[in-house]
Amino acid sequence: MIMATVRARPASARKTRYASATRDDLVRSAVALFTTHGYAGTSLDVIAARARVTKGALYHHFRDKQDLFEAAFSAVEKKVYAKLKKVLATSENLWVKAGLVVREYLQSCLDPAYQRIVIHEGPVVMGWQRWRDAQEGLSFGVIRDAIADLRAAGGLSGLPVEVTARLVCGALSTAATMIANSPDPKRVSEETEDAVVRLLGLVRAGAEAQGLR
Amino acid sequence: MIMATVRARPASARKTRYASATRDDLVRSAVALFTTHGYAGTSLDVIAARARVTKGALYHHFRDKQDLFEAAFSAVEKKVYAKLKKVLATSENLWVKAGLVVREYLQSCLDPAYQRIVIHEGPVVMGWQRWRDAQEGLSFGVIRDAIADLRAAGGLSGLPVEVTARLVCGALSTAATMIANSPDPKRVSEETEDAVVRLLGLVRAGAEAQGLR
DNA sequence: GAAACGAACATACCACGGGTATGGTGCGGC
DNA sequence: GCCGCACCATACCCGTGGTATGTTCGTTTC
Structure with a gap:
């Protein structure tokens, strides 16, 4: 033989x-x-x-299935992080930059891999604490920094940065999920971006009106 | 024998x-x-x-494990729905009522059962579509109606109701998760409520400033 | 009123998938 | 040249979701 x-x-x-x-x-x-x-x-x-x-x-x-999942998680997250970092490198007006980051993050959230692995199953499989920590230095960090800049520039009087960043991320990921699962993603996507931009505009208007007073 | x-x-x-x-x-x-x-x-x-x-x-x-999960899901959701409905029955100013609903929903999200079953594992176990439909007539419906009222009353010019409601729910559930997993829930809870109220105030100020113009 | 029927369970069993224990193979170091 | 270890394959165990079947007892029917 x-x-x-x-x-x-x-x-x-x-x-x-x-x-x-x-x-x-x-x-x-x-x-x-x-x-x-x-x-x-x-x-x-x-x-x-x-x-x-x-x-x-x-x-x-x-080590086990979960360990493999975390590796997959990191791989997907790093791509989005790189894209966000690139957008943030442009030196425009802070509010404009915030809009760009939001737009880019929304776009990233449309990636099926990011959506399912990072947003949905991430916290369930890894546990919320670990999921949070794993995002700390990646995409979430970028968004938090953007908001910190905004606050430092005078707007958003006394808003807690960390918390606000989480709120924004939660809203955006939810929005992205909605878009991805829509029967007509094109329409919902435009509607969502419209809503987000409008809300951002309202907050900005409110912040400025309040700042002037 | x-x-x-x-x-x-x-x-x-x-x-x-x-x-x-x-x-x-x-x-x-x-x-x-x-x-x-x-x-x-x-x-x-x-x-x-x-x-x-x-x-x-x-x-x-x-029928199977998933069917049992959905039964558990409904049981937990109905409780929150009842509480929200009660809050909404009070006839105050619309903006004040919105604040109360937000506060109540945040509080409900702190219930471990609601948090894990409805918010986290719900979309993963049931699939997002089904999860969304299951919430349609329950807690989400209440929040959507509140925003619809707000829009009808003049503020929030042209904001798409459905989308905005999803954004708000996403942000709030994220906030609740953050609170529940914090080492110091008391502090983070206050901080979060503060942030939410501030943001709501900014939006209101923006809406009114914009409405006056 | 007893025989037939079906709801409301219990019991026994199977298949699949995560995890482990063990075996084999070739490359680098001495 | 042999030793050891990284790298991977094979064989096996066992918990778990799901199914098939058995059993009991109340209700209905003639």
Whole structure:
């Protein structure tokens, strides 16, 4: 029984020392499957199969299913973070910049992966505390900083920054969910942006009127 | 082998024809366990045991685990709905009433059961669409109506009601989650209410300033 | 009034999926 | 050249959702 080297690997046997590549494959596979079928609806065997490995490899790189989920979470979050950071680099008027960040974040929230993994299943799978901490230095940090700038510039007298940022994020993610699940995303999207811009305008008008008095 | 009537029932054998009571027991048990251990972390056997029955009884009253979850969801939602309805019955100034509703909803969101079952796990377990529909006639309906009144009264020029209501709910539920998971709920709660009231004030000021022009 | 019927459960069993224990293989270090 | 470890596959265990079937007892029907 010689049969040479053709072991019954999941196909296209990877040689060796490609550990990080394997890890990335697993994360990509997890992101795709968690996005379409959810955390509970995706088995580890299927994730591993899509990455052309077995559960053994998976458990070599990750402690458990939750650990893999967190890796997928981070991967998705980092992309959005990069986009927001780029928008924030433009040096316009603070209020204008706030509008841009809001617009960009709304757009990011439309990504199915971000929506399901980060917004919806994140707090359930990871637990809210851990979910919050994981976002601290990423997309949420950007939004919080924007609001802090706004406050420092004089508007928003005495508004607690952290809390307000959370409120804004909550509202926006809800909005994005609404858009994504709408039968007519185009229309709802415009309506939502309109509403957000209007509200932002009202707050600005209120802040200025109050500031003048 | 006579042994009389003493069957090995899960203790305290219920006679018969107490079907609705059994159902309620199961729902109460589910609410309690889902609240503390989450949907995935709670087995049907444990739920049944707490209700002093077996899985057989559970599957007689509910199609599957998800069906039981929805029953628990409805039970929790109805309580909050009743409270909101009561607050809305007071006939004060519309803006004052809006403030009261916001305050009451925030308070309701602090209930661990409402927080975990309705806000967090609801959309994940039931799917967002179904979750949205299930809330339509309950707590969300109350908030949407309040905003509709506000708009009809002249303020909030041309704001889309449905969308705005979703934004408000999203922000408030996020706020409540933040409060509940804070190491110092008392302080964060006050801070949050302060922020919400301030923002509401800003919007009102903006609306009035804009309305005067 | 007893036989038939069905609601309201209990019991026994299966399949699937997360997790573990163990085995194998090739590369780097000495 | 052999040792050890990273890297991964295979085999297995067990908790859990779901199903199929059995059992009891009140209600109905003739």
